[in-house]
Amino acid sequence: MPASRFRWRAPKFLLALVAGFSAFTPTSAHADDAPAQMTRGADISPALQLRLELVVNGRTANRLIPVTLQDGHLSVAARDLREAGIDRDWSIDSTVDLSAQAGMTAKYTEADQKLLLTVPPQWLEGSRLAIAAKRSRILPKSDFGVLINYDLYVAHSEQDTHGSLWSEQRLFGGLGILSNTGSIWFDTSGGAKRYLRYETRWTYVDDGAIRTYEAGDLVTRTLPWTNPVRMAGAQVSRDFSVRPDVVTYPLPGFAGTAAVPSALELFVNGYRAAATTVEPGPFVVDELPYVNGAGEATVVTTDAQGRQVQTSASFYVATTLLRPGLADYAFSLGRLRRDFGTSRTGYGEWAASASGRFGLTRFMTIEASLEAAGDHRLLGFGGVLKLGNLGVVDASASASRQYGRDGSQVALGYQYTGRGFNLMARAVRRSPDYADLSSVAARDYRLPSRQWQAQANVILGRELGNLAASYVETRQGDQRFRLANLSYYKSLWGRSSLHLSAVRDIERGTTSAMAQWVVPLGRQGSAVAGIERTPRGNARAVLDYGRAVPSEGGLGWSAGASHASGERDRYRGDLTWRNSALQVQAGAFGTGTQTTGWGELSGSLVMMDGGIFAANRINDAFALVSTDGVAGVPVHYENQKVGTTDAKGHLLIARVPSYYAASFAIDARDLPADVQVPFTRQRSAVKNGSGRLLHFPVSRSRAAHVLLVGEDGAPLPAGSKVTSASGEETWVGFDGRAYLENLQDDNRLTVMKADGTRCQVAFEYLSKDPGVDRVGPLPCR
Structure with missing residues (x-):
């Protein structure tokens, strides 16, 4: 009423x-x-x-x-x-x-x-909806171990035989990573042999504070408009790659109003991105799912009566911006490294650098850089600004003073990323005396006085293909380099594709071009047929075929040949064989009668949990699964079977992305009945450059069916309760047998009969046979 x-x-x-x-x-x-x-x-x-x-x-x-x-x-x-x-x-x-x-x-x-x-x-208080799925985070860890990566390469020709052995050694654990890289070079014809050390560094990552500490040989972390340098010293920096759950750039929001409780659907660029419910009143979609560039979002609300309200708005997401209040920084101090990668490598004068970025608003990020070394000083400021839905512009200005000469640099850039069109342009102009730490480290090296770069990509449509163009120009005094490129791609029938490209060296007045037709053949193979125009103006016909190595390992190969008028024919061929322990490659290439043969062996050795394990080269992180010595246990990584444990109950998973919360599991369905597994699945994250020991406790229980009889030799009545000295409880079955686990060498049982009387049993169990044994009859007194 x-x-x-x-x-x-x-x-x-x-x-x-x-x-x-x-x-x-x-x-x-x-x-x-x-x-x-x-x-x-x-x-x-x-x-x-x-x-x-x-x-x-x-x-x-x-x-x-x-x-x-x-x-x-x-x-x-x-x-x-x-x-x-x-x-x-x-x-x-x-x-x-x-x-x-x-x-x-x-x-x-x-x-x-x-x-x-x-x-x-509008009378109701607004609600905030988190449409973007929150990235789960599991605390990453690193267990103690040693990793050695190696790569042996040998080449032989009529002139000589030469090669190199590159290796990386890592000692990792809770205190960080101590690593060293270097190569041994040898030449059999001249008898020369030498070792080149590249980098020796200690690294520790505090992922909670998103902070990285480095000491030793390092590369400075800088801003896009400054140049990094190599030095030996210490560096403290923020590295957001160690926290994939943190979104560093601003994501757009979306507002609306619902009169009654409604279902809400979010469409981004025409694709359904998320769905949730909304209460009556104003609502704000805090963050769209992770997108980049320009797009359009549509929110559709549907009430219980089926009535729909649809609202659309365009947006632009710039990943080069920082969220408001978020800071990025790097501080470095050390001696500059000279002639890296050569036998003359050494260390020069002391230097320091600092750079930082700060998210001022959702539309603007400010930047600053500072350098100092001996008679060198540099100070610069910059910023990144989002122009609504029109793209992002970045600008910077810096001033330097080196050996009493003042210089300046001005940089301006623009970037737009859309669904069918991308554009990037950048211009840098420097005065003749402008210098940064890279010129100090390389002694007489001077930066170009002018740099131009522009690139555009456009999707012409599904039937027309994609078109890209780029232009690069560099000036240093009277010297100038200009290069223009135009490329085209289109999908054809049968999953084949057409690739066209042309490159013009404007200063030399030469043009090279290429046309290729790529045809997939089978699951792993593909053939390439093409025509090239060399800078000399000759036409070259090229034919290649390749079969990739299957993901589970095996044999792959490729071969190719080319013919050009006025030039020698070229040919090449190689074989690749890979398994879980290493990769072997061999091949040959040459022109005419001059042939060079080569071979390469690469892989890694891991020392962890008391064992040595061979694997393919590990560039990032890995995981070692242990099942307490139980062999033949299937192991799954991200719901895909990756192998079975070896004779000592181990399986090495070589390629695990660092800081990713992955799922690891074992399949216990085929294990014997006397095997106990407390859990079969766990999620774990591994720190970069290190390994994680994942322990799945798998143990064999000493179980038996014990036949219990009374003093008259008749089986005890069914339903009698049996309690062991350790507290394990079970009941007597219809045949007078009780199933007991975790038996010891000496056992004592207490039996409560159905009539309330008690009796006891004591016996030894020394059997080591696998499976469930049968014991008895044992009198209960």
Whole structure:
């Protein structure tokens, strides 16, 4: 019944009672002190106090509130309305007459004792929806171990035989990673042999603070408009790659209003990205799913009656920006390294550098850089600004003073990434005396005075293909280098594709071009046929075929040949064989009768958990699965079988992305019945450059069916309770046997019979045979 029509009529005897009570009121009471409802006449109804369940725009508040009903008017405390999400300018201690509120409809349903309120959606407090799925994070760890990567390469021709052995050694654990890289070079014809050390460094990552500490040979972390250098020293920096769960750039939001509880669907660039529910009132989609560049988002709300409201808006996401309040930085101190990769390598003067970025707003990130070394100083400032949905512009200006000469640099860039069109342009202009740490490290090296770079990619359509163009220009004094490139790609029938490209060296006046037709053949193979135009103007025909190595390992090979007028024919061929322990390659190439043969062997050795394991080259992280010496246990990584444990119960998984919370599992279905496995799956994350020991406790239980008999030799009655000395409980079956696990060499059992009497059994169990044994009969006394 609507509240506006509800009228409570008091019985006549109650009205008479009220009137009689008024007649006997003491004469000292003043009329002004009487309640208002008792002075307006006998037909005024008294207030009725109710406790009703509040429902606002179809959303249940899940609580009862006090409601006053009088003369068809419903009144509620303003505090209760505010707690239900209705945001108006009522005083917190006031009482609100619901029938006097324009725009509000109130209804009291006596059958289910509810107060139904309908208000404009804008009256309700807004809700925030996290559409973007939160990336799960598991604390990454690193267990103690040693890793050695190696790569042996040998080449032989008629002139000589030469080769190199590159190796990397890593010692990792909870205190970080100590690594060293270097190569041994040898030449059999001249008898020369030498070792070149590349980098020796200690690295520790504090992923909680997103901070990386480095000491030793390192490369400075810099801004895009400054140049990194090699030095021997220490560096503290922020590296967001160690926290894949942290989104560093601003993601767009989206606002809307729902009149009633509705289902919400989010479409990004025409694809359904997420779905959730929304309560009545304004709502804000805090973050769209992770996207980059320009796009369009559409939010569709559907109520219980099937009515839909659709709202669309364009957006632009720039990954080069930082979220407001987020900082990125790097501080380096050490001696500059000279002639890296040569036998003359050494260390020069002391130098220091610092750089930082800070997210000022959702649209702007500011940057700064500082360098110092001997007679060198540099100071620079820059920023990245998002131009609405038109792209991102970045600009920087820096000044240097080196050996008493002042210089300056100005850089300006623009980038736009769209669904069908990408554009990038950058210009850098330097004065003749501008210098940074790279020129200090390389002595007389000078940076180019002018650099231009532009690149554009456009998707012409599914039937027309893709077109790309680029231009690069570099000037240093009177010397100038200019290069223009144009390329085209189109998918053809049968999964084949066409590739066209042309490169123009403007200064030399030469042009090279290429046309290729790529045809997939089978699951692993592909053939390439093409025509090339060399810078000399000759035409060259090229034919190649390759078969990749299967992901599970095996044999792959490739071969190719080319013919050009006025030049010698070229040919090449190679074989690749790979298994879980190493990779072997061999091949030959040459022109005419001059042939060079080569061979390569690469892989890694891991020393961990008391064993040595061979694997393919490990560039990032790995995991070692242990099953406590149980062999032949299938191991799954991300729900894909990757192998079985060896004779000592180990399996090395060589390629595990660092900081990724991956799933590792074992398959215990084929294990013997006496094998116990507390758990078969775990999720783990590994720090970069290190390994993780994943322990799956697999143990054999000493179990047996024990035949228990009474003093008369008859089996004990079924249902008798058996308790071992360790507290294990079981029951006697119909055949008088009880199944017991975790038996010891000496065992004592207590049996509670069905009639309440007790007896005990003591026996030795020395069997080492696998499986479930049978013991008894054993008398219970």
